[in-house]
Amino acid sequence: MAKQLSDNDIETIQAYDAEKRLDYLLKEVVSNREIWILIDDHGSVMLNTEDEDCVPVWPNKEFAEQWATGEWDDCRPESISLNKWHSRWTYGLENDELAIVVFPNPDSDGLVLYPEELDVSLKKKAGKQR
Template sequence: MSLDSNNTNALMQMSAEKRYAHMLDEVASTKQIWILTDEHGCVMLNTDDEDCVPVWPSEASAKYWASDEWSHCNAQAISLQDWLERWTNGLESDDVCVTVFPNPGEEGLVIFPEEFDDDLRKQFAKTR
């Protein structure tokens, strides 16, 4: 299931767990993870307990989220290989979590980078 303008809103209405499953499927297929950047680098979100990097399965979903105070941000693709080789360890060492496929209400599953890494590798292995 590819994200396009016809189903963006429907995907954003799904539960965080269903968006997570969609994210894993889409990333395994496209081999890309999307983040938002601004003049300071990667966009970060803060929960009560964690600093997080939000990630999306497509450019369209990242841009859909980037409205209002985030409208100045740009969607940037990271290859799955780069994510697994560089980002997981970097986020772990910085004590930063991952917010997976947040909707515009900033609701998304917050997980540790190594858990996201494991799930990505498992899903990718299934699609090979």
């Protein structure tokens, strides 16, 4: 189980640039064996960039919760086990031609990756942590 983040931790991590947030996400997801999305009654929340339809992902519940406001206040965070991510989500997102926006925060966009790119990065990080 992931440790509860303090408000100070959240504020510090939110200030990271997109690359550092990606690194943090990889470390947390591998360590906690889960990745977070936002869902509503119709499925996963989507973000749109100029080029891609994306599923946003976060490393911790607290960061996903911060997005559940305004037009998304009916959304709730949901964790996906890392095993399920590797076995079903990567393939499913690729089939649906969706990208992933990694750890967006209220002040800046996250990096946009293709599902296979995130999958490979997570597996590399897992290999380094053993």
